[in-house]
Amino acid sequence: MTPPTTDTATRPTTSRSQIPLLLGAVFLIYLGQMTLNPIIAPLSREVGLAEWQIGVTISAAAIMIVLTSQFWGRRSQSWGRKPVLVAAFCLAVVTMALFAVLAWLGMTGAITGTLLFVLFVILRGIGFGTAIAAVPPTAQAYIADVTTDESARVKGMAAVGAVQGIAMIGGSIVGGLLSAFGLISPLIAVPILLTVGLALIVFRLRREPRHELIQAPVRISPLDPRVWPFLLAGFGMFTALGFIQVITGFIVQDRLGLDAATTGLVTGGALLAAGVGMVLAQTVVVPRSGWKPATLLRVGGVIALMGFLVLIVDAGSVLLFAAVLLVGLGLGIAMPGYTAGPTLLIGREEQGGLAGVIGATTGLTFVIAPTAGTALYGLWAPLPVITAAAIMLIVTVFVLTHPRFRRANTASRLR
Known part of the structure; x- marks a missing residue:
């Protein structure tokens, strides 16, 4: 079904200055998340949790993203951006502050075992995942x-990915460097960063006037023929990434034979390479x-596939860093195609629902992939990387051959 063409005159034109603030919100919440990534593997071992339990924690966060x-x-279109972001950052600050306290109690031995695991899932998984x-x-x-042509929309969606990549770099640096002073240091830094984000939104982001809001945003089905090929491609890309993202710390520690503190620093460097790409x-x-x-x-898929194939080989730190750089570069090229492509085929009243479906699709990949990746790593260390490479190969063949992508290159229309 083709939606009626949206009259561009009804689109908000006075609020373009809001884009940098929204990108700042994306940056700060992902900076908080990425600051934890270099220490999640050594932290799990310090508090006595198994690899699969960390995988379950990450999967719980992904389930909340899907749900x-x-x-x-849709609420961002009907309520407005500010109320949604204030609620999200308040939840993020509270859950991450409590998570820092919980991790400290786990490292001191005050809370252990099943209770520690359950609280990890509730705070880092359910709470922060929802935020x-x-x-x-x-x-x-x-x-x-607010974008009115295809080039501007692709660049705008690329900007969202770019600030996520910058957050990956910043989080790798912050988390890696702070871990040298103890694993508790990055945990304390995260709620502080999120509080800065909350203040930015409360004091700088304005509420849209009622005429800019959409009272009844349209729900988008993931099976909609206009969008499902893009969703399937994105699902495959992020599934492949999910298989290796959580185990990167374990790969670094086991291949290079490092202690917990050094693992956090070197893992931060590896994630930094991916972020640079x-x-x-x-x-x-x-x-x-x-x-x-x-x-x-297509181009991004081929480059990312090369990175996954190189990562299979255990040949020291240089090859490891080169592999994650290629993965970051390839996925960085492909992501704007995944997020911008379907927006060019639907109407304005559907954009909030589509953005949610894209977020849910990305989140769905992390429901199974982290748990499966950590479980496969326990069986045989190269197995999750081989699985990721196989998935990326399937995605690359799909985007090279499916008719939707051939038509999208010649017949995309901005709605």
Whole structure:
């Protein structure tokens, strides 16, 4: 079904200055998340949790993203961006402050075993997962709302990915460096960063006037023929990433034979390499290439596949860093194609629902992949990386051959 063309005159034109603030919100909440990534593996071992329990914790967060992303995306159009982001950041600050206290109690031995695991799932999984689910759909729906041509929309969606990549770099640096002073240091830093984000939203982000809101945003089905090929491609890409993201710390520690503190520092460096690749892709390659969404998916898929294949080989730190750099570069090129492509085929009243579906699709990949990745790692260390490479190969073949992507390169229309 083709929606009626949206009259661009009804789109908000006075609120373009809000885009940097929304990108700042994305950056700060992801900076909080990424600051924890370098220490999650050594932290789990310090508090006595198994690899699979960390995988379950990450999967719980992904489940909440799946369950709440479309709700948040549509509410960002009907309530407004500010109320949604204030609620999300308040929840994030509270849960991450409590998580820092919990981790400290776990390291001192005051809380152990099943209780510690359950509280990890509730705070880091359910609580923070629900909070972070609100932010990217809000930013993406807004960018789709105010961009009036295909090039601007692709660049806007690339900007969302770019700030996520910059957050990966910043989080890798902050988390890695602070871990040298003890694993508790990054845990304390995260709620502070989130509080800064909350203050930015409360004092700088304005509420939209009623005429800019959409009272009844349309719910988008993931089976909608206009969007499902893009969703399937994105699902495959992020599933492949999910298989290796959580185990990166374990790969670093086991391949290089490092202690807990050094593992946090070196893992931060590896994630920094991935972030550099992503930022390079989305600040240089995507804006300057002028490629359409389907081309971005194809080129990015091939480069990411090369990275996954290189990562299979255990040949020291240089090859490991090169592999994650290629993965970051490839996915950084492909992501704007995944997020911008379907927005060009639907109407304005559907953008919030679509942004939520995209967020839910991305979150769905982390429901199974982290748990499966950590479980497979326990069986045989190269197995999750081989699985990720196989998935990425399937995605690459799909975007090279499916008719939707051939049509998207020649017949995309901005709605």
